[in-house]
Amino acid sequence: MNVAPAIQLEGVGRVHVTDSGDEVHALRDIDLTVAAGEYVVIVGPSGAGKSSLLNILGCLDAPTTGSLTIAGAPVSELSEGQIARIRNERIGFVFQSFNLIPALTARQNVELPAVYARVPRERRRRLAMAALDRVGLGDRAHHRPNQLSGGQQQRVAIARSIVNEPAFVLADEATGNLDSKATEDVLGIFDELHRLGTTIVAITHEDDVAARAERVVVVRDGRIAETYRNRERVLI
Template sequence: MTSAISLDGITRHHGRDGTVVRALDGVDLTVPSGEFLAIVGPSGAGKSSLLNILGCLDRPTAGDLRINDRVVSTMPPAMVADIRNAEIGFVFQSFNLIPALTARGNVELPMVYAGVGRRERRVRAEEALARVGLAAHTDRHPNQLSGGQQQRVAVARAIVNDPAFILADEPTGNLDSESTEEVLGIIEQLHRAGSTVVLITHEDEVAARAERIVTMQDGRVARDERRPSTTGQSVIR
């Protein structure tokens, strides 16, 4: 099985008042293509720093990040921006939709940056919205949608460029229980269809939906567990 993501000796250090804060301290992690991985841990464990590295929003102090076998951590900024747009589908807790755009317009945005033509953008955006159950809501603006519907628009936007992986940061943090179930159900459907999913959460019940759970502690991987439902037994490394 090929790897969608590989982190080798990733560190991220920050200077503060003459001291060094080790936000990430030698993280080794491989995510095979098609895997559904949840990353958990207490506040300050390094989840946000790891998110920023995985999403190519920050560069590591040391170590290599590979996406689809390409070393991204040493690429020039313009190339990293291209990777971020084409290879990573982002889903954020706060949805990050543009109020002035319709659902279709929001989903089209990554394709605009990728230079996709207008007609193809429209077709692909409508297909993505249909996949998340919003075929009848393409012309609605975010303020005309519920929180769960807005997050489904964000999921459609994340998958429209067929990325190497979906990076979901607390995707159910602002949702009620019914909307949480809807969004997690869609993420599970995408995973079953072959999508690689990396989900960062502090909610145990959300993490339990993944097939593998990595626990961060003090900037390191403290626990790496594959769920019994996918292997027949729990494997902890």
């Protein structure tokens, strides 16, 4: 039985229009297929189009040209409500800046996607605690972000990204603000998620992060310039 790719882009372009009316082509003719359970890292210089590509993969932006298909469903044929549901339930997001709400505890931050998915209170609390346990922070559930280190905050952000058990996780420079020890902790979590079958697509400018992936996609000037598989994956 053929299994639909987790994500497929065909001929995707993204054009931004400046205040002066000029067109800026962030992406041009992108063809990219990510298999279910694959671990892909996107690399390239600043301004190459990496973030524009990730925003389209995460249904945060729509392609100007071309098509995006998620698990066999063409996104252009879905309603705004259906797209919002995909973002919340099928995609987990991890950002460089953590994006935690300061007034909420770690558990409450992790619960938020489940709140938006209208999961009953007691179940979402159980899910949040299970996600925190998976990232090794079950004992920090009642701490607020300012009581946690940067690495711990990012692990809370990862727990939040997986609380709804998404099909895939998108990470945008997830280790960019972390020291080497915290980076290893976060990459170890990604390795474990991948081992358990989660599809991971990550943006990075760090060679040691790229070395952990199965496949590396190099983006330059809005195009895929090169793609290759890591022959010797670096695992903890």
